[in-house]
Amino acid sequence: MVGSIAAGRLRRVVCAAAIFSMVVATLARAQSATGSIEGMVVDPTGAVLPGVTVTIVNQGTGLSREVVTDPQGLFRAPLLPVGDYSVRSTLSGFKPFEQKDVKLTVGQTLTLRIELTVSSIAEAVTVSGQSPVIETSRSQVSSTVGEAAVANLPVNGRNFIDFALLTPGVTRDVRTGDISFAGQRGTLNSLVVDGADTNNTFFGQTLGRTGSGRAPYQFSQDAVQEFQVNSNAYSAEFGRAGGAVINVVTKSGSNEPHGSVFEFYRDKALNANDAINVLNHRAKSPYHYNQFGGSLGGPLQKDRHFFFFDYDGQRNTQPNDVILTFPADTPSDAATLAAKAQLQALAQSWTRTQNQNVFLIKTDSQLTGNERLSVRYNHQNFNGANFESGGPQNALQHTGASNVFTRTLNASLTSIIRPTLLNEARFQWARDREPGLSNTDLPEAAVRQSGSTILTIGRNFFSPRETTIKRAQLADAVTWIRGEHKLKSGFDFQFDRILNFFPGNFSGSYTFQTLASFQRGAPDGANERYVQAFPGPGTTGATTHPDINEYSVFAQDEWRVTPSVTVNAGLRYDLQKFAQPQIRHPDAQLASAGIDTSFLKTDTNNWGPRIGVAWSPAGQRYVARAGYGLFFGRTPSIMVGTAHSNNGINVQTITFTGALVPTYPNIFASMPTGV
Structure with a gap:
């Protein structure tokens, strides 16, 4: 990580507050997949009303939360699941007031202004309609892609994260295919699903590396209820990102059974033949794209236990046309003609597939009036047959299956200790295996003629390979409401055990500059070579374990200074610790320069202060926001894995030329002596 130290005095004060909060109560989870409803209750003259009982009920599940306004007439109900709510306010001597269809989205703080009128008879006022569209206490820059947009807007490939492109300042990162916020690299973003970290910490992308040309998505679009895009000045509870934090909540069951079925079908039978195939008297190229699935949710026990299940399948077949082009000056000697015949036999076009099965099952249980448990499991199997490499000069030999298998199990427990003290604990187990x-x-062989590549055959130089991440995540946070302050502090500990096997050039790689030399099997001419890598004696060679331990703590205060001004202030600390390399290079020049290849320095100064202000004048339909913060992106573990293996000891790559080269397709069983 890269960062700077916050001002000393501010750090000591806020850090002390964070430690105090952690001591007095069990801490809660950052990046919650919930929202808050709060507001002020007044009488017809605008005077505040303390002691008003405000009952907030989820219209889908019957979940009920009861709070009482304080001496300033304020009420707050944090950690509410997203959905539609009714808000009922009662006070002796006033007409009961109820507002229905109050829609709460993920990460949102809805601020209501409720006016109660004096009553001398038993009567009530009920209002149905949309909730306020302006969040008067929010100071961060964020956008919400709601349930209607996720369900109805078209997106090619059904990767719900692509909906983030609808928000301001967001484009596609042309370098990796990820989402770029404000021009920053996609590797600086963080994806959080149901409060759990859903990032591949090795490659710096999402789990399964979805959207980067391999697996299309890890979670079905049909299983996503909505998500929030926090792009700037977000609070201290969000971290491990120098770009944006995408906060996603999946669907849940309710008292009303509901479900869906979908299918999208494209096939070559529905298309006309393209002009190139017609010109060359060829049949239609293979193409088949079919996405299908469905979901079902409902009650297991009314108002208490609910379930939701979703399945999503994809069958995608794409052509990879192989084109042999021989330069006009290609010789016609016997060796060249024999090589051409050999390559023509290997130059048949082939197909690639992107086949995937994903399913999700989720349960939500209101264990008691004050405790709610949510458990979600997501399962992804992706098979990218012949997806390791492609192109018109790549033979079928030179590719292979690119597979992804992810499993995530996430549990969260929300506890109401008392109306002004709430706790949210979370646990995640995850595995991302990508062989x-x-x-x-x-062995790999690139065959060239007159400076042009004719065909590349043999095993891809980096296959077979594997990267597997096994994760345990434990997080917890407490929310404490005291007068005009809503204090929140928490920790998030994550432990990733990483296996990386990348045998680059271990199976050998030939480069032939002429067809004739390929036929002889001896790359001993000008600019011809043979490359092979070998494991260093007593090392793990191409296998590394760049494990990561991450520790994060934060404290945040939402202070309603006046009814129209809210100040959000907080402090976050992130520590990312990598496993140390096992091998120290013994070179004397490195030692004299103070370079130790067995030691990685740990960055310990990642203090991230956050401050934001929201101003919404009474009676006006606008809000002005300002914010400042320091944010720290992760260092992808691939950089550390490279430091483990490319130290000149673990992996030793040798280029052979002239008389030292073997004869194709032979490779060295071990490093030749005297090299």
Whole structure:
């Protein structure tokens, strides 16, 4: 990580507050998949009303929360599941007031102004309609993609994260295919699903590396209820990102059974043949794209226990046309003609697939009046047959299956200790296994003629490979409401055990500059070579374990200074610790320069202060926001894994030329002596 130290005095004060909060209560989870409803109750003259009982009921599940206004007439109900609510206010001597269809979205703080009128008879006022569209206490820059947009807007490929492109300042990162916020790299973003970290910490992308040309998505679009995009000046509870934090909540069951079925079908039978195929008297290229699935949710026990299940399947077949082009000056000697015949036999076009099965099951239980448990499991199997490499000069030998298998189990427990003290605890177990296979055991060979690549055959130089992440995450936070202050503090500990096996050039790689030399099997001419890597003696070679331990704590205060001004202030600390390399390079020059290849320095100064102000004048339909903060993005573990293996000891890559090269398709069983 890269960052700077906050002002000393501010750090000591806020850090002390964070430690105090952690001591007096069990801490709660950052990046919650919930929202808050709060507001002020007044009489017809505008005077505040203390002691008003405000009952907030989820219209879908019957979940009920009861709070009482304080001496300033304020009420707050944090940690509410997203959904539609009714808000009922009662006080002796006043007409009961109820507002229905109050829609609460993820990460939102809805601020209501409720006016009660004096009554001398038993009567009530009920209002139905939309909730306020302006969040008067929010100071961060964020946008919400709601349930209607996720369900109805078209998106090619059904990756729900692409809806983030609808928000201001968001584009596609042309370098990796990820989402870029304000021009920053996609690797600086963080994806949070149901409060759980859903990032691949090795590659710096989402789990499953979805959207980067391999697996299309980890969660079905049909299983996502809505998500919030926090792009700037977000509070201290959000971290591990220098770009944006995408906060996602999946669907849940309710008292009313509901479900859906979908299918999208595209096939070559529905398309006309393209002009190139017609010109060359070829049949239609293989193409088949089918996405299908459905969901079902409902009650297990009315008002208490609910379930939701979703399945999503994809079958996608794409052509990879192989085109052999021989330069006009290609010789016609016997060796060249024999090589051409050999390559033509290997140059058949082939197909690639992106086949995937994803399912999600989720249960929500109101264990008691004050405790709610949510458990969610998501399962992804992706098979990208022949997806390791592609292109018109790549033979079928030179590719292989690119597979992704992810499993995530997430549990959260929300507890109301008392109306002004709430706790949310979360746990996650996750696994992201991404093996890449090879179609042959033959070494890689790039065959060229007159400076142009004719065909690349044999095993891809980096296959077979594997990267697997096993994760345990434990997080907890407490919310304490005291007068005009809503205090929140918490911790988030995450432990990733990472296996990376990347045998680059271990199976050998030939480069032939002429067809004739390929036919002889000896790359001993000008600019021809043979490359092979070998594991260093007593090392793990191409296998590394760049494990990561992450520790984060935060404290945040939402202070309603006046009815029209809210100040959000907080402090966050992030510590990212990497496993140390096992090998120290013994080179004397490195030692004299103070370079120790077995030691990685830990960055310990990642203090991130946050401050924001929201001003919404009474009676006006606008809000002005300002914010400042320091944010720290993760260092992807691939950089550390490279430091583990590319130290000149673990992996030793040798380039052979002239008389030292072997004869294709042979490789060295071990490093030759004297090299």
